[in-house]
Amino acid sequence: MISLIDRRALARYLGLLTASAVIRAAAxxxxxxxxSAIFGDGGTLTWTAVFAVLVAVGWLVDHRVAGAGFSIGFELLNVLEGRLLDRLQRIPLGWLTTDRRAEARRALTSAGRELCSSIAWLVTPAINALLTPALIGLGLLLIAPRLGLVALAAVPLLLGTLWAGMRCVRASDASYAAASQEAAERVIELAQAQAALRAAGRAGTDGTAVGRALAGQRAAVLRLVGWGVPGQILFGLTAQVALLALAVAAVLADVTGAQAVALVVVAVRFVEPFTTLAELSPALQNLRGTVGRVRELLAAPVLAGNGAAPDLAEPAIELRDVRFGYESGRTTVDGVSFTVRRGTTTAIVGPSGAGKSTLLALIARFHETDSGSVRVLGHDVRDYDPADLMRQLGIVFQNVYLFEASLRDNVRLGAPHAADEQVEAAAAAAQLDEVVGRLPDGWDTRVGERGATLSGGERQRVSIARALLKQAPILLLDEATAALDNANERAVVRALEAGGHERATLIVAHRLSTIARADQILFLDGGKVTEAGTLDELLAAGGGFAAYWRQREQAAGWTLTGAS
Ligand SMILES: Nc1ncnc2c1ncn2[C@@H]1O[C@H](COP(=O)(O)OP(=O)(O)OP(=O)(O)O)[C@@H](O)[C@H]1O
Known part of the structure; x- marks a missing residue:
C-alpha cells in the first residue's frame, strides 16, 4: 500500500512527523x-519562554504534519480508486464470488475514504505516540539516568501489553467484521426481495436469513467486547505499575526536592501517549482489516493476454475437450468439443442445468477452463488481451444488466462512439424503436436502477440492440428472445440473421423455431455434448434430442416436423 504513495511526499511526511515528536519530547x-525553577531554582522566565517557544513551534509543525498527512491521504485515495477500478475490470468473473463482490463494493465505496482520513486522524497520532515516549526516555537518560532507563524499559513493556490486547481481539474483530457484512448484505437483500417475500406471505425476520445474520452480529459484538476486557485490564495494570516505578525512580533520583517533583510530572506525562494508543487501538485494528481487504483486491488475479490478433479465416469458435467446474470436485462442463464457423448458427439445446450458459461464459472467458482449450478466431481466448476478445463478441445473456442512465446510453454501451443513426438502426432491428416511441421521453427516458422501469422483454431488446450495434463477428445469445412475443421474436431473429454470412452465432435455444433454423444443433446433457448434427440428423437418430423435441412440440402444440 505504501508503494502507492509518492516517495518524496512520504519522506516529507515522515520527516515532519519525527520533528513533531522531537519537539513534543523536548517541550x-x-x-x-x-x-524546578518555579519550585525555587530560579530562571522561571527563561524556561517559561523556552517552553512557550517549543509549544508554539510544535503547534506549527503539527499543523504541517496534518497538511502532509491529508495530502498523502488524498493521493492514496486517488491512486487507490484508479487501481481498484482497473483491477475490477480485469478480474476473472469467476473470482468475484458474492463475498468478494461485497468486499470490492466496500473497498471502492468506503476503504479509500477511510484510508485517506486515517493518515491524519489515526496514523499521525499513533506514530507520535510511539516516538514521543522513546525520545522522552532518551532525554531522561541525560537528566536522571536511572529514571531514563526505567522509562526506556517501560516503552516495550507497555507496547507489548497493548499488542497482546489487540491480538486478543483480532480474531473476534475479524468475525465481527464478517458478521456485520453478512448482516448488511442480508438487510439489502430483504429490501430488494420484498415483492417475492410478500408474495410468499413471509413477514417478520424470525428464522430467516436476515434474522440469523442479525443474531450473528449481536453475538459477534458480545464476543468482541468480551475479548477486549482482558486486554484493557492488563494494559491498565501495566500502566499503573510503570507509573509507580517511574515515580519511585524520580523520587530516588539524585536531585533536589523541587526537581523530583518536576520529574514526577514528566513521568505522568510520559505515560499519556500510551493511553492515547490504547484509545486508538480499536480504530487501528479496523484500519488493519481495511488494508487487508484492499490488499486482497489489489492482489487479485487479472486476465492478461499476449496480444493475439483475430484471424477471420479461422473457425469463429472452437472448443477442444473443455472441462470446467465452478467448485473443485464438481464438473459442470465435461470434455466438450465443437466448432462454429462464420456464417453459421449453432443452437445449444438441453435440459435445465446442463451447462449451456456456462459454455457461453467460458467462450467469453468469464471463467477459466480447468483443462482443454477455448479458441476464438484462431487463438486460445487466454492469448487475447481481454478488451480485444470482447471486441469479437456480441453478447446477450439471460440477465440483462441496464445502467441507471438513458435508454440511448444503455444501447450505446455496445459501441460508445456510434453515431445516433447507428444506434437508432440497431434499435429498430431489435424492435426497440417501438418501445422508444411509447415512452414519454423517448430515447432520453431514464431506465431506473437495473432497468427497473422497463419490462423483461423491453430490457431484452435493449440488450439485443447493444449486441447488434457492436457488429462483432461472433454473437453469443442465451435465451435471447425468450421474453419476446412471437411477432417480435420473428423480427428480432430476422435482424440477428441479417449479418449471417459474416457472423457466427451460438445460441442457447428453447424455441423450436430457433432450433429448426440452426445449421448445427448440440444437445448438451450433464455437461457433455451427447448428440450433435442437423435437426434432421438428430431427429432421425431418435436419441435424447428427439425425445426433447417431441416433448416440446407436444407442449407447444406446434406442427413443424423438421424431419419430414
Ligand atoms: N456461478 C455459479 N456458481 C456455482 N454453480 C453454478 C454457477 N452458475 C451455474 N452453476 C451451476 O452449474 C450448472 C450449470 O448451470 P448453467 O446455468 O450453465 O445451466 P443451463 O444449462 O444454462 O441451465 P438453464 O437452462 O436452466 O439456464 C448448474 O448446476 C448450476 O447450478
Whole structure:
C-alpha cells in the first residue's frame, strides 16, 4: 500500500512527523527545568519562554504534519480508486464470488475514504505516540539516568501489553467484521426481495436469513467486547505499575526536592501517549482489516493476454475437450468439443442445468477452463488481451444488466462512439424503436436502477440492440428472445440473421423455431455434448434430442416436423 504513495511526499511526511515528536519530547522535558525553577531554582522566565517557544513551534509543525498527512491521504485515495477500478475490470468473473463482490463494493465505496482520513486522524497520532515516549526516555537518560532507563524499559513493556490486547481481539474483530457484512448484505437483500417475500406471505425476520445474520452480529459484538476486557485490564495494570516505578525512580533520583517533583510530572506525562494508543487501538485494528481487504483486491488475479490478433479465416469458435467446474470436485462442463464457423448458427439445446450458459461464459472467458482449450478466431481466448476478445463478441445473456442512465446510453454501451443513426438502426432491428416511441421521453427516458422501469422483454431488446450495434463477428445469445412475443421474436431473429454470412452465432435455444433454423444443433446433457448434427440428423437418430423435441412440440402444440 505504501508503494502507492509518492516517495518524496512520504519522506516529507515522515520527516515532519519525527520533528513533531522531537519537539513534543523536548517541550515535555523542558518541564523539568521549568518546574524546578518555579519550585525555587530560579530562571522561571527563561524556561517559561523556552517552553512557550517549543509549544508554539510544535503547534506549527503539527499543523504541517496534518497538511502532509491529508495530502498523502488524498493521493492514496486517488491512486487507490484508479487501481481498484482497473483491477475490477480485469478480474476473472469467476473470482468475484458474492463475498468478494461485497468486499470490492466496500473497498471502492468506503476503504479509500477511510484510508485517506486515517493518515491524519489515526496514523499521525499513533506514530507520535510511539516516538514521543522513546525520545522522552532518551532525554531522561541525560537528566536522571536511572529514571531514563526505567522509562526506556517501560516503552516495550507497555507496547507489548497493548499488542497482546489487540491480538486478543483480532480474531473476534475479524468475525465481527464478517458478521456485520453478512448482516448488511442480508438487510439489502430483504429490501430488494420484498415483492417475492410478500408474495410468499413471509413477514417478520424470525428464522430467516436476515434474522440469523442479525443474531450473528449481536453475538459477534458480545464476543468482541468480551475479548477486549482482558486486554484493557492488563494494559491498565501495566500502566499503573510503570507509573509507580517511574515515580519511585524520580523520587530516588539524585536531585533536589523541587526537581523530583518536576520529574514526577514528566513521568505522568510520559505515560499519556500510551493511553492515547490504547484509545486508538480499536480504530487501528479496523484500519488493519481495511488494508487487508484492499490488499486482497489489489492482489487479485487479472486476465492478461499476449496480444493475439483475430484471424477471420479461422473457425469463429472452437472448443477442444473443455472441462470446467465452478467448485473443485464438481464438473459442470465435461470434455466438450465443437466448432462454429462464420456464417453459421449453432443452437445449444438441453435440459435445465446442463451447462449451456456456462459454455457461453467460458467462450467469453468469464471463467477459466480447468483443462482443454477455448479458441476464438484462431487463438486460445487466454492469448487475447481481454478488451480485444470482447471486441469479437456480441453478447446477450439471460440477465440483462441496464445502467441507471438513458435508454440511448444503455444501447450505446455496445459501441460508445456510434453515431445516433447507428444506434437508432440497431434499435429498430431489435424492435426497440417501438418501445422508444411509447415512452414519454423517448430515447432520453431514464431506465431506473437495473432497468427497473422497463419490462423483461423491453430490457431484452435493449440488450439485443447493444449486441447488434457492436457488429462483432461472433454473437453469443442465451435465451435471447425468450421474453419476446412471437411477432417480435420473428423480427428480432430476422435482424440477428441479417449479418449471417459474416457472423457466427451460438445460441442457447428453447424455441423450436430457433432450433429448426440452426445449421448445427448440440444437445448438451450433464455437461457433455451427447448428440450433435442437423435437426434432421438428430431427429432421425431418435436419441435424447428427439425425445426433447417431441416433448416440446407436444407442449407447444406446434406442427413443424423438421424431419419430414
Ligand atoms: N456461478 C455459479 N456458481 C456455482 N454453480 C453454478 C454457477 N452458475 C451455474 N452453476 C451451476 O452449474 C450448472 C450449470 O448451470 P448453467 O446455468 O450453465 O445451466 P443451463 O444449462 O444454462 O441451465 P438453464 O437452462 O436452466 O439456464 C448448474 O448446476 C448450476 O447450478
Amino acid at each position: 515535555l522535558l523542558s518541564l523539568f527545568p521549568l518546574l
